[in-house]
Amino acid sequence: MNPRRPPNPYRLRRAHRHQLSASPTPTDVAMMRTALDLARTAADAGEVPVGAIVYETATGKVLAQAANTRANAREPHGHAEFLAIRDACNAIGDWRLNHCTLVVTLEPCIMCAGLIINARVGRLVYSADDLKAGAVCSLYRLLEDPRLNHRLAPIRGVLAQESSELLRDFFRARRRTAQRG
Numbered sequence: 204m205n206p207r208r209p210p211n212p213y214r215l216r217r218a219h220r221h222q223l224s225a226s227p228t229p230t231d232v233a234m235m236r237t238a239l240d241l242a243r244t245a246a247d248a249g250e251v252p253v254g255a256i257v258y259e260t261a262t263g264k265v266l267a268q269a270a271n272t273r274a275n276a277r278e279p280h281g282h283a284e285f286l287a288i289r290d291a292c293n294a295i296g297d298w299r300l301n302h303c304t305l306v307v308t309l310e311p312c313i314m315c316a317g318l319i320i321n322a323r324v325g326r327l328v329y330s331a332d333d334l335k336a337g338a339v340c341s342l343y344r345l346l347e348d349p350r351l352n353h354r355l356a357p358i359r360g361v362l363a364q365e366s367s368e369l370l371r372d373f374f375r376a377r378r379r380t381a382q383r384g
């Protein structure tokens with residue numbers, strides 16, 4: 204390994220023992236592929252490449268999909284999964300998403316994990332861990348906190364290699380641009 208190469212903070216870590224039983228369904232994986240496409244679209248627009256989808260767990264019907272918009276919209280809540288949850292609630296006219304699965308290409312942050320809890324999202328499937336801001340496994344484990352009234356066991360690491368490389372390449376290119384400027 205090249206010692207000068209900075210570590211990639213977006214990666215798949217060894218699954219925690221109690222999560223090994225939870226594995227993604229074929230629908231989860233297909234949705235993650237679409238979410239990665241959304242993430243690539245975000246990168247093309249100069250956004251951090253993260254994509255998210257909310258779908259009805261039983262039927263596979265997509266209720267909302269989104270990519271990061273924070274930079275262009277100049278909004279701190281412009282995270283893909285935040286927007287997808289909001290749009291899914293609007294689509295069904297309810298604030299509860301117990302019957303839904305959220306698929307997102309990066310581990311949710313504190314804000315988004317809070318929204319997942321408040322929206323009572325039924326399942327969470329995510330791709331790469333976020334060692335710098337993740338609030339599901341990396342820095343905090345908000346979704347498994349017994350003091351809160353809604354809990355869920357996340358499914359992690361789905362297509363994580365693809366997602367972490369996308370993020371790493373995006374930030375690498377941005378650093379290069381910054382150095383040139």
Ligand SMILES: [Zn+2]
Nearest residue numbers: 282311312315
């Ligand atoms: Zn977030």
